[in-house]
Amino acid sequence: MRTSAIDIEKKMNPLLESERKKNSFDVEEMTNVLDGGKIATERRRFIEKLAFTDVELWGPDVRHMTREELFLEMTRRHVEAIKKCKKYNLTDAVDVTNFQRSVLNTYVTGLSLHQLVFVPMLKLQSSEEQLRDWLPLVDSFKMIGCYAQTELGHGTYIRGIETSATYDPQTEEFILNSPSISSIKWWIGGLGKTANYALILAQLYTDDVNRGVHAFLVQIRDHNHMPMQGITLGDIGPKLGLNSVDNGFLKLSHVRIPRNNMLMRYSKVLKDGTFVAPSNTRLLYGGMLQARIDLSDDAIYVICLSITVVIRYSCVRLQCSMQNDQAECQIVSYQTQQNKLFPILSSAYAYRLAFPAINQWLTSATNMVDQGDVSDLGEAHALSSAMKVLLTTKSANFVETCRLSCGGHGYLDGSSLPVFYRNIVATVTAEGEVSVLLLQTARFLVKTFVKLQQSSNMQLSPFTSYLLNQSRARNEPKKLSSFNLESLVDAYQYRSYRLLSAVCERMNTLNAKERANKFYVWNACSVDLVHSSLAHIECVIATVLVQQLSGNSNNNVMTSSSPSPSCLSCSSDVRRVLTNLCRLYLLNGLFESSADLLQFSYLDPDQVTSMKLEMYNLYDVIRPDVVSLVDAMDFDDRHLKSVLGTYCGHVYEELYQWAQKSKLNETQVHPSFHKYVKPTRELFVSKM
Ligand SMILES: Cc1cc2nc3c(=O)[nH]c(=O)nc-3n(C[C@H](O)[C@H](O)[C@H](O)COP(=O)(O)OP(=O)(O)OC[C@H]3O[C@@H](n4cnc5c(N)ncnc54)[C@H](O)[C@@H]3O)c2cc1C
Incomplete structure (x- = not known):
């Protein structure tokens, strides 16, 4: 049992107690399934215990702090966490994530x-000799870096970056310069106060020729942490969220760095200024893959935290009664509340089950890039981009729905829901904006579709092979036949194929027009292209999810067997509950996109109604298990830090205690009274 850190009456709220007695599956087994096995659960708990029992990692509640105090305290905790990871020899990425989440x-x-962007980029783009020099500095904390790509005037369009790096063969140095106000680096996380090095993306010039955008390692602060000569920098100011991060600005005035500080794993500039181009320019873009995987993982984590809070609160909050003169009822009993929350709960489970398999494939593609093999890079980029968009936008929307579903108390920082929202919504834009990333995914899909039309025997990845199957069966009339898992997945695959095929057809028609301009055509189809990319990633998740649940690798819904993520092994009770959640997830997604399926006559209007009724049925089936389903996510109260979502569920006591900590309560009469209210009152009295 994961108990409250706050020393309130430890007895469980009877409403939660009775909810926990209703469950129809083994909670511990479900936790193991979510973690990827019993050993993984034990390991995670061991790591969390290390973090929670270490007093040096404890600290005051940062929600009562000013931005400066928050920045100071979170930096302190993060530094401590890094030191402890070293002390406990935690090197595995999952261990480090679990440890840091328990601290931060x-x-x-x-x-x-x-950690998440600078070091992976440095490792990916530096030569072995460079890494031999630089990694010891990273390991000893002497080099703390940031990744400086975005400029005031240039975000999405990297080729438009203005910062220049001009090679001077006389001194064997690059001269970095910000030629205009719009070229000032902006938004760079960690630049404002923390970093002493920056990976700066700049236009490379050798022999007066522009060689494109390349990365340069620049020392921006000296050993006293003062700006280096020619460098002006600082923090860009308070933001909607993530105020524990010092997003910064940087202006370079003819800053000289040694030739060796250009990252030279792929492109090179020789001593005499000769430019050696990379064998494949796509190699330069591999670095963002891992960052997008990490952001997707964070998005799922925040969905799980939020749904835990709101489900527990919905079971202890009593409001109104269903019939006159009856006792007030739990708000979770209202169908409207279930309609808001149960699809989110099912999504949390769907993402937790499908993500590891997708992640496994993406990680192997990233490792291949590391070895210079870019054959899967195009698809990995397309898949990670769409996945990052889907999961971060869903996460931000879901957290907001969870907050609204808690009524007024959800608006309080003490519920944690506003904090989750502020921290996750930034990731929707950071590391690539929604439409822009989806259009990049669309470019890959359109290319694949065109190739598919040219050859029906082409080799496709496990995630796109459905396009081939749907293409082969394109002349058969199709309709949703039932609401079982396989039929529902077929609906996702059909929808994605048809949307892609429709937009490709429209592009062909527009391109065939006299004097067609391909850029105009692309823009004229971009809304449909974005829609198609989202349908693709939804289809990938649905396909992988059902494959996981099929429990039988022979019944693999992916036609390509390699790489084949392992299927779940679990009891029939757990499988039944997961299957119901999975069906709800799939039905909800199809219901939300029913306009597409009606348009393609895959559904008729009666089926849309049946789909809705089936979802209501599933709400009733899932209802007795909801508290246990969030318990199975196995958060400690110290992860949730929510007055509404503690394991014991004493929300009113927690709320009252939270209010006592308000800084405004430190004095009985606030100085504002003496300074402003009282003199004004006296002024009015004297005039009467
Ligand atoms: C919290 C946070 C942290 C960040 N951290 C970093 C960091 O550490 N390092 C760094 O280098 N950058 C960082 N950034 C910058 C971030 O990467 C950019 O904000 C992002 O890439 C979008 O660029 P932009 O803001 O210039 O928007 P723009 O490119 O100006 O786009 C504005 C809008 O125009 C539309 N648009 C633009 N281009 C297209 C197109 N081709 N097709 C269709 N629509 C388009 C989109 O709707 C978009 O939202 C961070 C940003 C945030 C918010």
Whole structure:
């Protein structure tokens, strides 16, 4: 049992107690399934215990702090967490994530950008000799870096970056310069106060020729942490969220760096200024893959935290009664509340089950890039981009729905839901904006579709092979036949194929027109292209999810067997509950996109109604298990930090205690009274 850290009456709220008695499956087994096995659960708990029992990692509640205090405290905790990871020899990425989440919750700091973006980029793009020089500096904390791509005037369009790096063969140095106000680096996480190095993306010039955008390692602060000569930098100011991060600005005035500070794994500039181009320019873009995988994982984590809070609260909050003169009822009993929350609960489970398999494939593609093999890079980029968009936008929307579903108390920072929202919504834009990333996915899909039309025997990945199957069966009339898992997945695959085929057809028609301009055509189809990319990633998740649940690798809904993620092994009770959640997830997704399926006559209007009624049925089936389903996510109260979502569920006591900690309550009469209210009152009295 994961108990409250706050020393309130430890007895469980009877409403939650009775909810926990209703469950129809073994909670511990479900936790093991979510973690990927019993050993993984034990390991995670061991790591969390290390973090929770270490007093040096404890600290005051940062929600009562000013931005400066928050920044200081979270930096302190993050530094401590890094030191402890070293002390406990935690090197595995999952261990480090579990440890840091237990210390930082959903907050990130300038050091997070160092770990999540700077170091992976440095490793990916530096030569072995460069890494031999630089990694010891990273390991000893002497090099703390940030990733400086975005400029005031240039975000999405990387080729438009203005910062220049001009090679001077006389001194064998690059001269970095910000030629205009729009070229000032902006938004760079960790740059404002934390980092002493920056990976700066700049236009490379050799022999007066522009060689495109390349990465340069620049020391921006000296050993006293003062700006280096020619460098002006600082923090860009308070933001909607993520105020524990020092997003910064940077202006370079003819800053000289040694030739060796250009990252030279792929492109090179020789001493005499000769430019050696990379064998494949796509190699330069591999670095963002891991960052997008990490952001997707964070998005799922925040969905799980939020749904835990709101489900527990919905079971202890009594409001109104269904019939006159009856006792007030739990708000979870209202169908409207279930309609808001149960699809989110089912999504949390769907993402938790499908993500590891997708992640496994993406990680192997990233490792291949590391070895210079870019054959899967195009698809990995397309898949990770769409996945990052889907999961971060869903996460932000779901957290907001969870907050609204808690009524007024959800608006309080003490519920944690506003904090989760503020911290996750930033990731919708950071590391690539929604439409822009989806259009990049669309480019890959359109290319694949065109190739498919040219050859029906082409080799496709496990995630796109459905396009081939649907294409082969394109002349057969199709209709949703039942609501079982296989039929529902077929509906996702059919929808995605038809949307892609429709937009490709429209592009062909527009391209065939006289004097057609391909850029105009692309823009004229971009809304449909974005829609098609989203349908693709939804289809991938649905396909992988059902494959996981099929429990039988022979019944693999992916036609390609390699790489084949392992299927779940679990008891029939757990499988039944997961199957119901999975059906709800799939039905809800299809219901939301029923306009597409009606348009393609795959559904008729009566089926849409049946689909809705089937979802209501599933709400009733899932209802007795909901508290146990969030318990199975196995959060400690110290992860949730929510007055509404503790394991014991004493929300009113927690709320009352939270209010006592308000800084405004430190004095009985606030100085504002003496300074403003009282003199004004006296002024009015004297005039009467
Ligand atoms: C919290 C946070 C942290 C960040 N951290 C970093 C960091 O550490 N390092 C770094 O380098 N950057 C960082 N950024 C910057 C981030 O990567 C950019 O904000 C992002 O890439 C979008 O670029 P932009 O803001 O210039 O938007 P723009 O490119 O100006 O886009 C604005 C809008 O125009 C539309 N649009 C733009 N281009 C197209 C197109 N081709 N097709 C269709 N629509 C389009 C989209 O609707 C988009 O939302 C961070 C941003 C945030 C919010």
